[in-house]
Amino acid sequence: MxxxxxxxxxxxxxxxxxxxxxxxxxxxxxxxxxxxxxxxxxxxxxxxxxxxxxxxxxxxxxxxxxxxxxxxxxxxxxxxxxxxxxxxxxxxxxxxxxxxxxxxxxxxxxxxxxxxxxxxxxxxxxxxxxxxxxxxxxxxxxxxxxxxxxxxxxxxxxxxxxxxxxxxxxxxxxxxxxxxxxxxxxxxxxxxxxxxxxxxxxxxxxxxxxxxxxxxxxxxxxxxxxxxxxxxxxxxxxxxxxxxMRHRLNEDHQNADYLAAQLTAIDGLVVDMQKRDINMVYVKFPYDRDALTHYMKKHGIILGGYKGDYMRLMTHHDITRNDIDEFITKLRHFDAIK
Ligand SMILES: Cc1ncc(COP(=O)(O)O)c(C=O)c1O
Structure with missing residues (x-):
């Protein structure tokens, strides 16, 4: 997962x-x-x-x-x-x-x-x-x-x-x-x-x-x-x-930057750039919340909870660039079929 x-x-x-x-x-x-x-x-x-x-x-x-x-x-x-x-x-x-x-x-x-x-x-x-x-x-x-x-x-x-x-x-x-x-x-x-x-x-x-x-x-x-x-x-x-481990945390920050950039490139998604200082990305999806979470879970991806309209996604040691790419591919697919 x-x-x-x-x-x-x-x-x-x-x-x-x-x-x-x-x-x-x-x-x-x-x-x-x-x-x-x-x-x-x-x-x-x-x-x-x-x-x-x-x-x-x-x-x-x-x-x-x-x-x-x-x-x-x-x-x-x-x-x-x-x-x-x-x-x-x-x-x-x-x-x-x-x-x-x-x-x-x-x-x-x-x-x-x-x-x-x-x-x-x-x-x-x-x-x-x-x-x-x-x-x-x-x-x-x-x-x-x-x-x-x-x-x-x-x-x-x-x-x-x-x-x-x-x-x-x-x-x-x-x-x-x-x-x-x-x-x-x-x-x-x-x-x-x-x-x-x-x-x-x-x-x-x-x-x-x-x-x-x-x-x-x-x-x-x-x-x-x-x-x-x-x-x-x-x-x-x-x-x-x-x-x-503390000496590699910057990698998580860079992956969060990468994730934010990939999300922003999808039409209709909004990343809160005021909250982009560490390994967290707050993103607003134009989709039904439960449908998105359910779809991703079915494909091996667990998403975070919402704070208001925004979902919090976090990068960490167990998430690689490839994992982010896989998520973005699945997200684009969900976007196309929703
Ligand atoms: C800012 C902050 N303080 C304190 C804690 C509490 O840590 P723990 O879950 O180990 O009790 C958390 C946990 O997420 C946190 O985010």
Whole structure:
């Protein structure tokens, strides 16, 4: 199957499977797993932070960060289209007991004016604003300017508010901005990034930040049941993600450019070029949705879901140029017979 739904569908590579087999392991809850320890050390170094924590998922990484940065009753500021707001089952209100102050994030970039206005002053009636959550690359496919994150960080610091970055696809963002990932990470107190998306690991995300923050985060991970034992078999894949797979992500971006160009060449199809920063392509088809999806599935191609009128297609390690050509050929055929 050629699966365009997401980069989360990537399978672990052959060298990941070999690395799993050979991984040196120990009980990570005791801090005894050498492979996890190496992964945490390398992740912290690459992101330019003091320490890192290996967590089972991006959602857990974000939620642990919120728990560690806030107290129950606080308010956090985040974007209307953000993953934390929309796709984490409202966890921050349950696990951290915080309220959400939602601001506009046109194309995935937080409105700075709304953000500023959202910070609570000192008043007996108000909750405390303790955290701003940003996201880049955003799941709209957009990478905001680095200067926007720098402005937020400067503002947050002046207001004594923490800044957490959901950087699930931070390496894709770094490619788009043509900047070291540490420059992006520098703009936030904590960053979560995923190993299990375009980086092909089967499981796992990293949370990075200051040592003292990560020590607290480690305890919250245990509280949530995320303390893993011989997790080195998974961390071995994570190391492959960091040492090998992150260096090929640009190929996915180039394939997305190619896919977008091929789609645009078909009459009546519209690609949203404002959302064309990473390995995502948002396309509007002039066809019946179910008929198209059903036809493609019958021909071995799995399509993504819709956001409004647009379907999101993603390129990744398991999609080649030939796969894209095959999809376009099938699409032209569907266009002719529909
Ligand atoms: C921007 C963003 N943040 C967080 C996550 C959560 O990651 P996970 O699925 O590993 O919980 C995702 C997953 O798609 C995401 O796209």
């Amino acid at each position: 050629i699966d365009f739904r997401s980069d989360t569908v990537t399978k672990p590579t052959k060298s990941m499977r070999e690395a799993m087999q050979l991984a040196n392991v120990g009980d990570d809850v005791y801090g005894d797993d050498p492979t996890v320890n190496t992964l945490e050390k390398e992740a912290a170094e690459i992101l330019g932070k003091e320490a890192a924590l290996f967590v089972p998922s991006g959602t857990m990484g974000n939620q642990i960060a919120i728990m560690a940065h806030t107290s129950p009753g606080d308010e956090i500021i985040l974007g209307a289209q953000s993953h934390i707001k929309n796709y984490e089952v409202g966890a921050a209100s349950v696990l951290s007991g915080v309220g959400y102050h939602v601001v506009n994030d046109q194309n995935g970039v937080l409105s700075f004016d709304e953000l500023k206005a959202g910070v609570r002053g000192e008043n007996i009636h108000f909750p405390k604003t303790s955290l701003i959550c940003s996201e880049t690359a955003h799941s709209t496919g957009v990478v905001g300017a680095l200067s926007t994150l720098q402005t937020i960080q400067k503002f947050a610091k002046a207001q004594h508010i923490h800044h957490h970055l959901d950087g699930a696809r931070i390496f894709n963002a770094a490619i788009h901005l043509d900047t070291p990932v540490s420059e992006i990470a520098k703009t936030a107190d904590s960053v979560m990034f995923c190993l299990s998306k375009g980086l092909c690991s089967p499981v796992g995300s990293m949370l990075v930040g200051r040592k003292e923050f990560i020590n607290r985060a480690r305890k919250y991970r245990k509280m949530l049941g995320g303390g893993m034992r011989q997790a080195g078999v998974l961390a071995a894949c994570g190391l492959e993600s960091l040492r090998v």
